[in-house]
């Protein structure tokens with residue numbers, strides 16, 4: 001990075017560094033940058049300054065020259081002007097965005113980002129960028145949905161003309177950047193589609209048979225359904241699908257009186273994301289005392305997710321009538337998703 005900066009400017013002549021975010025993937029080069037640009041002043045939020053001090057105390061951060069900024073503060077850099085916008089909890093307390101006034105570019109930090117690695121620079125040069133942005137939103141920003149709505153309002157009130165959005169991850173939005181702003185407003189409002197997800201794991205195939213029969217029922221009801229195996233499918237994609245659906249079913253075999261370990265990990269992750277307006281149903285196979293369903297219900301008890309339909313338990317291998325029960329559950333879930 002320093003080699004590339006050096007091609008444009010002698011680093012020792014750098015006057016200002018904008019630190020939009022403390023997290024290590026954004027800030028870990030700072031100690032090295034300050035070595036080659038010792039006179040530079042760092043612009044960060046108050047929390048940003050505190051966070052950088054906590055991360056880089058051993059790198060001599062206490063000797064760095066900070067200026068803390070708030071929303072609306074400006075910095076003149078010759079022909080151009082930078083304006084700072086605090087973005088608290090998008091997605092850390094210190095987060096900040098920077099707006100380049102003369103060129104109408106928003107350096108949006110984590111917001112509007114995507115986790116894709118590409119040599120391409122712009123949104124119109126890569127396929128499915130919106131899907132990548134949705135995966136990013138679902139996995140990183142869902143818990144802060146109400147903050148996002150408020151932030152969009154604040155930025156709206158500032159009346160900024162935004163021609164380009166340059167996030168800190170992924171490609172730059174230059175082709176109608178309003179579309180990603182609108183998508184954020186939609187995702188943050190919890191808007192969902194008429195879709196059912198069936199999420200499960202299985203050791204010996206019984207819970208899987210149930211999952212497939214439930215999915216068949218959903219399909220028979222005329223509703224879209226997606227099946228997810230917790231060890232065969234990618235969880236980031238699963239969370240994105242879950243953000244979009246209205247109803248989901250969770251299936252786990254009983255292991256050692258409780259749910260299967262992947263389901264335990266998944267529910268810990270899901271709870272933290274606090275998705276809005278979701279309905280959930282439970283199923284699973286057991287051998288003797290059971291326990292998986294009880295534990296799954298316990299895990300989601302104090303969330304805003306609504307439990308629908310009676311849980312379906314099957315002892316060992318499901319028989320024809322058990323699978324018909326699963327199919328019926330699927331039909332009901334499909335109807336709930338469309339109601």
Ligand SMILES: Cc1cc2nc3c(=O)[nH]c(=O)nc-3n(C[C@H](O)[C@H](O)[C@H](O)COP(=O)(O)O)c2cc1C
Pocket residue numbers: 201202203204205206207208252253254255256257258285286287288289290291315316317
């Ligand atoms: C390691 C292991 C531990 C298990 N522990 C329990 C248990 O504590 N209680 C129970 O009811 N069944 C228990 N079972 C039985 C399974 O729940 C049962 O075989 C079930 O049908 C497995 O579903 P699956 O085919 O979807 O994996 C256990 C099975 C295994 C392999």
